[in-house]
Amino acid sequence: MKPGNLSSSDSQNLPQPCFQPTSLSDAELLSKLLYSGKPQTKSRRLAEKLLQNFGGLRGLQVASRLSTDEREGLDDKAAVLIRLAHELVHRQLKQSLQRGISLTSPAMTMEYLQTVLRDRNREIFTCLFLDTRHRVIATENLFQGSIDGACVYPRVVAERALRLSAAAVIVAHNHPSGVSEPSLADQAITRRLKDALLLLEIRLLDHFVVGDGPPVSMASRGML
DSSP states (O other): TTTOOOOHHHHHOOOTTTTGGGSSSHHHHHHHHHHSSSSHHHHHHHHHHHHHHHHHHHHHHHHHSSSSSSSSSSSSHHHHHHHHHHHHHHHHHHHSSOOOOOOOOHHHHHHHHHHHEEEEEEEEEEEEEEEEOEEEEEEEEEEEEEEBOOOHHHHHHHHHHHHHTSSSEEEOOOOOTOSSSOOHHHHHHHHHHHHHHTTTOOOEEEEEEEESSSSSEEETTTOO
């Protein structure tokens, strides 16, 4: 077998170019990603066992970042493949929000924020800086805190928005606890951010809180 080529047994287990991945179950998808060189029945059983042991695909993604001793049953090769798959999704979504892209779809924005922030073990405060047509100028993580809080300085956000010539800003942060309900502190900092940006004639369009479920839009809650 030449370097880079697949054996006939390997190629038989790989999906064909015309296949529809959306039709696969979680176990089938995982088996094709991790165990393409094994018999189909065996690879399916191995994938099902992983999903059961780690509580599904999200649990596997979280476990893949742990040390070998902390993720018994998930070997190093499988952990690396899972992290690579997650990074591919992350980068695809980030490119969807690259400079010049207009944010016409709130769903796209929320999907990106979930991928970037949901499973972080510290609070991260992210800013999306937009022009007058709501096209993305830059996406930056400005603050990082502990498991239960992060210090956010409105002046820093305002200065960065001014330097980038932003006309509007969307901010977001995660709750490592998984509870996406905005806290009183979240509401207070949102008001301070809005006031600081308004002094520069920059609009705060929304503040998303990311937890286990769908991100919560504070604008839709009437908190802006």
